[in-house]
Amino acid sequence: MYLAIFITFVKIFIIFSGVMLTVAYLSLFERKWAGRIQVRYGPMRCGGLWGHGWLQPFADGLKLFIKEDIIPDEADAPLFVLSPIIILTIAIVTFTVVPFAPGFIVSDLNIGILFILSISSLGIYGIVMAGWSSNNKYSLLGGLRSAAQMLSYEIPLGLAVISGLMFAGSLSMVDITTVQSGSLFRIIPEWLLPRWIVFYQPVAFFIFLVCMLAETNRLPFDLPEAETELVAGFHVEYSGMKFSMFFMAEYANMILVSSVAVTLFLGGWNSPTFPLWLLMSLPVLLYALYKGIWRKFFTVVFLLGTGILLLEIFQDIRIPIFWFVIKVIIFLFWFIWVRWTYPRYRYDQLMHICWYWLLPLALINIIVTGFIKFLFM
Amino acid sequence: MVKVRELTLNMGPHHPATHGVLRIILLLNGETIEDSKPVIGYLHRGIEKIAENLSYHQFMPYTDRLDYLAAPSNNLGYVLAVEKLAGLEIPKRAQYIRIIITELTRIASHLVWIGTHALDLAAMTVFLYCFREREMILDLFEMYCGARLTTNTFRIGGVPYDLKDDFIKKTLEFTDYFPPCVDDYEKLLTKNRIWMKRTKEVGFLSREDAINYGVSGPTARGSGLDWDIRRDSPYSSYDEMKFHVPVYPEGDVYARYLVRMEEMRQANEIVKQAIKALEGSEGLLAENAPKKGLKKIKKAPEGEVYHAIEAPKGELGFYIHSKGDSNPYRLKIRAPSFVNLSSISTMIKGNLIADVVAVIGSIDIVLGEIDR
Amino acid sequence: MNNEKNVLDELKGKFGEDITETSEFAGDLTAAVRPSKWVEILNFLKIESKDKYDYMSDLCGVDHNDRNPRFDVVVHLMSTGNFKRVRIKTQVEEDEELDTLSEIWKTANWHEREAFDLLGIRFKDHPNLERILLPDDFLGHPLRKDYPLKAEESAKKQEELRAALKGEKVEADG
Numbered sequence: 001m002y003l004a005i006f007i008t009f010v011k012i013f014i015i016f017s018g019v020m021l022t023v024a025y026l027s028l029f030e031r032k033w034a035g036r037i038q039v040r041y042g043p044m045r046c047g048g049l050w051g052h053g054w055l056q057p058f059a060d061g062l063k064l065f066i067k068e069d070i071i072p073d074e075a076d077a078p079l080f081v082l083s084p085i086i087i088l089t090i091a092i093v094t095f096t097v098v099p100f101a102p103g104f105i106v107s108d109l110n111i112g113i114l115f116i117l118s119i120s121s122l123g124i125y126g127i128v129m130a131g132w133s134s135n136n137k138y139s140l141l142g143g144l145r146s147a148a149q150m151l152s153y154e155i156p157l158g159l160a161v162i163s164g165l166m167f168a169g170s171l172s173m174v175d176i177t178t179v180q181s182g183s184l185f186r187i188i189p190e191w192l193l194p195r196w197i198v199f200y201q202p203v204a205f206f207i208f209l210v211c212m213l214a215e216t217n218r219l220p221f222d223l224p225e226a227e228t229e230l231v232a233g234f235h236v237e238y239s240g241m242k243f244s245m246f247f248m249a250e251y252a253n254m255i256l257v258s259s260v261a262v263t264l265f266l267g268g269w270n271s272p273t274f275p276l277w278l279l280m281s282l283p284v285l286l287y288a289l290y291k292g293i294w295r296k297f298f299t300v301v302f303l304l305g306t307g308i309l310l311l312e313i314f315q316d317i318r319i320p321i322f323w324f325v326i327k328v329i330i331f332l333f334w335f336i337w338v339r340w341t342y343p344r345y346r347y348d349q350l351m352h353i354c355w356y357w358l359l360p361l362a363l364i365n366i367i368v369t370g371f372i373k374f375l376f377m
Numbered sequence: 378m379v380k381v382r383e384l385t386l387n388m389g390p391h392h393p394a395t396h397g398v399l400r401i402i403l404l405l406n407g408e409t410i411e412d413s414k415p416v417i418g419y420l421h422r423g424i425e426k427i428a429e430n431l432s433y434h435q436f437m438p439y440t441d442r443l444d445y446l447a448a449p450s451n452n453l454g455y456v457l458a459v460e461k462l463a464g465l466e467i468p469k470r471a472q473y474i475r476i477i478i479t480e481l482t483r484i485a486s487h488l489v490w491i492g493t494h495a496l497d498l499a500a501m502t503v504f505l506y507c508f509r510e511r512e513m514i515l516d517l518f519e520m521y522c523g524a525r526l527t528t529n530t531f532r533i534g535g536v537p538y539d540l541k542d543d544f545i546k547k548t549l550e551f552t553d554y555f556p557p558c559v560d561d562y563e564k565l566l567t568k569n570r571i572w573m574k575r576t577k578e579v580g581f582l583s584r585e586d587a588i589n590y591g592v593s594g595p596t597a598r599g600s601g602l603d604w605d606i607r608r609d610s611p612y613s614s615y616d617e618m619k620f621h622v623p624v625y626p627e628g629d630v631y632a633r634y635l636v637r638m639e640e641m642r643q644a645n646e647i648v649k650q651a652i653k654a655l656e657g658s659e660g661l662l663a664e665n666a667p668k669k670g671l672k673k674i675k676k677a678p679e680g681e682v683y684h685a686i687e688a689p690k691g692e693l694g695f696y697i698h699s700k701g702d703s704n705p706y707r708l709k710i711r712a713p714s715f716v717n718l719s720s721i722s723t724m725i726k727g728n729l730i731a732d733v734v735a736v737i738g739s740i741d742i743v744l745g746e747i748d749r
Numbered sequence: 750m751n752n753e754k755n756v757l758d759e760l761k762g763k764f765g766e767d768i769t770e771t772s773e774f775a776g777d778l779t780a781a782v783r784p785s786k787w788v789e790i791l792n793f794l795k796i797e798s799k800d801k802y803d804y805m806s807d808l809c810g811v812d813h814n815d816r817n818p819r820f821d822v823v824v825h826l827m828s829t830g831n832f833k834r835v836r837i838k839t840q841v842e843e844d845e846e847l848d849t850l851s852e853i854w855k856t857a858n859w860h861e862r863e864a865f866d867l868l869g870i871r872f873k874d875h876p877n878l879e880r881i882l883l884p885d886d887f888l889g890h891p892l893r894k895d896y897p898l899k900a901e902e903s904a905k906k907q908e909e910l911r912a913a914l915k916g917e918k919v920e921a922d923g
Contacts (some may be wrong), residue, residue, distance in 0.1 A: 683807070
């Protein structure tokens with residue numbers, strides 16, 4: 001029993017540090033990929049040996065850490081300090097039920113999805129408290145907007161999840177993942193299209209994508225922190241470590257909803273079962289296409305990949321983790337791509353989309369799904 | 378009993394989206410704007426009083442600082458007003474050179490406009506694409522007169538330098554490179570659902586209100602007022618250039634956006650035509666004219682003139698009242714952004730706070746010329 | 750040529766003696782009018798004249814401090830129909846109020862505020878005649894010829910004006 005507890009602690013440690021590291025490097029990748037979309041390099045200087053900004057997240061973190069801790073005079077100090085703590089804690093706690101690989105999950109609750117949906121709703125408290133306690137008209141407006149937006153978009157999100165769950169048959173994250181291995185529709189062979197719920201429920205996937213953006217306050221739904229309109233909205237009075245906690249929470253939320261999307265719709269840790277040699281040829285192809293420092297990068301990736309495959313370590317979980325991480329990275333890239341391409345929706349248009357379009361669509365989707373399942377029962 | 382109170386919100390002088398030090402006091406009911414009051418004057422430098430104490434030639438660099446994003450066009454307005462007062466004849470080659478520089482300025486100014494307008498509405502990538510093209514134009518200016526922003530390009534009586542061959546070559550390269558870039562921006566914005574939702578039926582200004590408020594330039598043409606000073610009261614050989622003036626009747630932010638996008642393309646066409654016309658004109662007079670002009674205009678004749686040009690922002694007019702000295706007795710600068718801004722209260726009434734940013738962006742103001 | 754003259758001829762025909770002077774210089778048509786008929790003449794130009802001058806380009810003031818009446822108020826109009834321009838001016842004394850044009854053209858509102866701010870010309874029945882370019886607590890009217898140009902002298906002048914104001918207040922109270 002003590003061994004089980006010890007192993008759980010190890011898992012918690014690995015997942016927590018992995019998530020924090022990803023959050024830090026996600027901020028770098030956001031700036032790098034934003035730069036590339038905008039015909040410029042992202043951070044290039046702060047890189048130590050390799051240059052190209054690889055140490056930038058640590059530089060940013062250190063800068064924010066050593067900044068002066070300002071609490072405005074008229075602000076409600078206990079709430080002011082409490083809100084970033086709440087937001088960040090909740091964002092991280094939900095990672096306990098995310099299935100990275102078979103057996104590599106902190107706690108396989110049998111109500112996994114429900115746990116995630118309910119705990120992430122508590123994050124709204126943090127935002128409203130931040131908006132209120134800053135004692136500032138702009139942050140109040142931002143906090144209220146954000147609360148209304150996140151609450152509204154949770155409904156189509158939940159309904160989209162329900163229609164996905166109709167195929168999974170269970171709320172447990174691990175069960176949802178294991179259901180998605182096998183052949184699609186029982187007739188399409190596995191090597192052609194895998195048995196992922198996205199092929200059963202494309203409409204639900206689309207609704208989930210839109211609600212993902214709204215839940216994490218990302219463009220085109222980032223009105224609560226709209227820089228050019230509300231001068232940074234609900235976190236305008238925050239500086240230093242508390243500000244960085246808001247941003248870590250936002251990135252952690254992004255990773256979380258991406259993980260949920262991957263688990264629920266994209267098959268979790270299941271691989272698309274095309275041959276491994278085809279996969280390993282990808283770095284070789286990219287090596288041929290790119291030049292300069294990219295070649296060094298792809299060589300490293302290739303060698304690392306071959307090394308991990310050849311060595312007999314972590315046999316059960318290395319391929320599933322790899323696929324899970326790749327799929328999450330695809331979603332994160334999509335988040336960043338959308339952010340730097342589209343303008344921002346106005347607040348009333350945002351709410352209009354949720355209540356007029358997504359909600360009826362999600363409901364109709366559930367009804368149609370139920371009907372079709374009944375027919376094929 | 379529930380009492381509903383209105384909220385006064387200050388979009389202060391220090392704000393990322395007010396394009397300079399502009400302050401707008403909004404009276405809100407929820408998020409809807411009931412009334413608004415722009416407060417200006419944070420950048421007032423007393424340029425008109427300075428003009429009364431300097432000679433006409435010495436005042437040229439001050440005109441750069443009016444609309445600092447389109448300096449050569451302010452230079453053109455001032456120089457044409459003084460030449461009208463003094464009755465000077467400008468050689469043809471100088472006039473074509475003026476057209477080339479002014480139309481490149483129009484493109485540069487509109488690039489800043491679309492970049493910052495899109496940035497305010499969070500389409501952040503367009504900003505960087507536009508500034509990439511603007512860099513090329515600023516390089517051309519540097520090649521011509523040595524400065525990128527505050528150019529002091531023209532002189533009373535002509536232009537100071539002739540165009541060298543590599544300037545003409547690079548300009549022609551630019552005119553070939555530019556139209557696909559405008560297509561790029563249009564691809565990102567014009568048919569984008571989010572952009573259309575943010576800009577259509579927002580900030581409405583009717584044609585009657587536009588005339589009554591003295592609105593000019595692309596802002597007025599977006600409300601259906603078919604008026605372009607280059608076409609209707611031509612100056613400096615614009616009557617020899619063929620170009621189309623876009624007019625859209627809808628009167629909202631989207632219409633003004635379409636007007637300016639089309640104007641960028643048309644300005645490109647004008648530059649091409651002017652370069653072609655340049656080949657036919659004599660090479661001598663552009664450089665001699667300033668010396669002749671300088672000799673003539675130690676003192677200007679007594680009288681008053683008003684001359685307006687089509688600046689990128691609208692009708693830029695200079696009223697000079699001269700009593701026969703080498704200094705103007707009174708110089709009034711009719712700045713288009715000053716007059717366009719007065720119509721903003723009408724435009725944003727009944728809209729939401731988020732729309733204020735879109736509307737300010739669409740009227741394209743520069744605080745330098747509002748406050749002078 | 751003959752067509753152009755018609756605006757000034759039209760005005761002279763309709764208002765006779767109230768048009769004190771007309772001139773043409775460098776292609777610009779100018780008419781000087783009596784201040785008492787200011788609104789009436791400009792209204793005529795906007796609505797009833799042959800080329801309707803419905804667009805006001807500019808309204809400004811000029812300070813002639815060697816002459817009484819001290820100020821000129823100059824209005825530039827344009828017709829959006831045929832793009833012809835005309836300049837109408839009048840002479841205003843230092844403490845005299847001129848009728849506002851902001852009922853006829855909404856753009857006159859801000860132009861008149863600027864003339865008041867920089868020159869001190871007052872306009873009767875103006876909806877909000879307050880300073881527009883200078884700070885609200887600024888004293889004096891800087892574009893006048895007797896106001897100094899340089900910053901140090903201007904600061905001194907502000908002190909003097911403030912002292913004079915306080916002096917008056919003390920006198921009024923005491």
